[in-house]
Amino acid sequence: xxxxxxSIYRCTECGFEQSKWAGRCEGCGAWNTLVEEAVGRTAxxxxxxxxxxxxxxxxRLAAVAGVQVGRWRTGLAEFDFVLGGGIVPGSLVxxxxxxxxxxxxxxxxxxxxxxxxxxxTLYAAGEESAEQVKLRADRLEEDAGPVHVLPEVRLDGILxxxxxxxxxxxVVDSIQTTYTDDLEGAPGNVGQVRECAARLMRxxxxxxxxxxLVGHVTRFGGIAGPKTLEHIxxxxxxxxxxxxxxxxxxxxxxNRFGSAxxxxxFEMTGTGLKPVANPSAAFLSGRxxxxxxxxxxxxxxxxxxxxxxxxxxxxxxxxxxxxRVATGLDHKRLAVLLAVLERRAxxxxxxxxxxxxxxxxxxxxxxxxxxxxxxxxxxxxHDRSVPxxxxxxxxxxxxxxxxxxxxxxxxxxxxxxxxxxxAFASARxxxxxxxxxxxxxxxxDLARLLAA
Ligand code: TYD
Ligand code: MG
Numbered sequence: 078x079x080x081x082x083x084s085i086y087r088c089t090e091c092g093f094e095q096s097k098w099a100g101r102c103e104g105c106g107a108w109n110t111l112v113e114e115a116v117g118r119t120a121x122x123x124x125x126x127x128x129x130x131x132x133x134x135x136x137r138l139a140a141v142a143g144v145q146v147g148r149w150r151t152g153l154a155e156f157d158f159v160l161g162g163g164i165v166p167g168s169l170v171x172x173x174x175x176x177x178x179x180x181x182x183x184x185x186x187x188x189x190x191x192x193x194x195x196x197x198t199l200y201a202a203g204e205e206s207a208e209q210v211k212l213r214a215d216r217l218e219e220d221a222g223p224v225h226v227l228p229e230v231r232l233d234g235i236l237x238x239x240x241x242x243x244x245x246x247x248v249v250d251s252i253q254t255t256y257t258d259d260l261e262g263a264p265g266n267v268g269q270v271r272e273c274a275a276r277l278m279r280x281x282x283x284x285x286x287x288x289x290l291v292g293h294v295t296r297f298g299g300i301a302g303p304k305t306l307e308h309i310x311x312x313x314x315x316x317x318x319x320x321x322x323x324x325x326x327x328x329x330x331x332n333r334f335g336s337a338x339x340x341x342x343f344e345m346t347g348t349g350l351k352p353v354a355n356p357s358a359a360f361l362s363g364r365x366x367x368x369x370x371x372x373x374x375x376x377x378x379x380x381x382x383x384x385x386x387x388x389x390x391x392x393x394x395x396x397x398x399x400x401r402v403a404t405g406l407d408h409k410r411l412a413v414l415l416a417v418l419e420r421r422a423x424x425x426x427x428x429x430x431x432x433x434x435x436x437x438x439x440x441x442x443x444x445x446x447x448x449x450x451x452x453x454x455x456x457x458x459h460d461r462s463v464p465x466x467x468x469x470x471x472x473x474x475x476x477x478x479x480x481x482x483x484x485x486x487x488x489x490x491x492x493x494x495x496x497x498x499x500a501f502a503s504a505r506x507x508x509x510x511x512x513x514x515x516x517x518x519x520x521x522d523l524a525r526l527l528a529a
Pocket of ligand 1: 175177179181182183216346347348349
């Protein structure tokens with residue numbers, strides 16, 4: 078290789094950079110993840126600035142023009158909500174998710190809606206031909222006909238055409254297929270992805286073009302090497318869901334123009350994604366409240382409480398180690414809760430296979446849902462259903478003690494709205510008017526109450 082440009086080696090998993098190639102990354106310890114990257118010629122990185130340092134004089138904050146508050150609404154309610162009330166002109170939004178989850182569908186719907194609102198939009202398709210994009214467009218309820226499509230993977234081509242068309246919104250599907258000739262690496266490697274994202278960011282800021290970027294999530298949950306893109310863009314949205322469920326959750330994990338952690342809930346239908354206005358009712362719609370091993374809890378998804386059903390099945394294990402299968406929650410958390418039930422409430426799960434499932438493709442991340450998992454397990458163990466109008470709220474400690482949860486009143490209010498009449502929760506939980514809270518201090522108390 079020519080000696081004019083220096084190379085560094087960057088880990089595709091953690092983004093760590095080192096000056097020499099090695100089989101193993103010094104940053105995260107992963108094997109065979111170091112990728113060569115040219116430095117010096119890339120414009121997006123600090124180093125030798127091309128402009129003189131004095132080109133932009135500093136200004137007093139008071140003299141800086143206020144941020145434009147105008148946002149573009151797509152009218153796709155949950156999408157606008159997650160962004161904080163609409164798209165901010167000039168912003169760079171990354172939409173990440175596993176293949177097949179619906180990223181292209183979502184952004185094509187947005188493009189169609191923006192175009193219908195008089196905002197010229199260009200859809201750069203790097204993964205599919207224009208015909209394939211049209212096939213998807215034909216399924217949608219929105220009329221995507223007026224949207225311009227460009228089957229192009231070279232970044233310069235995409236930016237050139239966006240400028241030529243005068244598009245105010247650019248959809249790049251996906252960042253992994255986009256590449257620049259300025260780097261030698263193949264499309265999709267960390268160097269290309271970072272460089273293309275950095276240049277798209279500059280383009281967005283300089284021209285005020287909204288850029289919506291699709292990013293594939295790797296098997297380990299990061300977008301093209303975890304964190305390498307997240308700090309470059311303004312907003313990161315993750316599109317999640319179980320393939321078996323029609324529900325999709327759009328989660329803001331970073332948002333420079335709104336609150337992070339907000340979620341939007343969609344349903345994938347035959348005619349594209351539809352916002353779900355009442356997620357709690359949707360997630361509980363298939364519930365058979367008479368069946369054993371079912372318990373309902375209220376999660377806090379962003380600022381909104383959402384009710385979900387947790388199902389558990391404990392069955393006599395066959396030969397060998399009993400199985401523990403958890404869908405929608407961490408299997409280690411399940412192991413902890415089973416151990417607590419075994420030791421603190423005397424329930425013999427050690428020779429039972431245990432299966433736990435969260436309906437609607439939702440993932441439990443908050444410990445507030447512990448008590449509902451425990452209730453579902455007890456219910457299955459005793460083969461007695463829990464009363465249908467009962468909500469469970471509480472974190473379970475290793476001693477078997479039940480701790481209060483945050484924002485309990487909001488969660489109880491949502492349950493009351495859906496017709497729930499009682500809740501099992503920590504004694505310190507404040508009661509919302511329409512719902513009676515039965516205080517439970519310990520998992521052994523809960524097991525006793527549910528067996529009675
Ligand atoms: P897609 O947007 O291609 O996913 P991604 O870009 O994240 O890879 O959508 C994938 C799935 O959505 C595909 O299996 C087909 C399904 N789908 C519907 O169910 N209804 C629809 O209206 C559309 C357009 C797609
Ligand atoms: Mg796609």
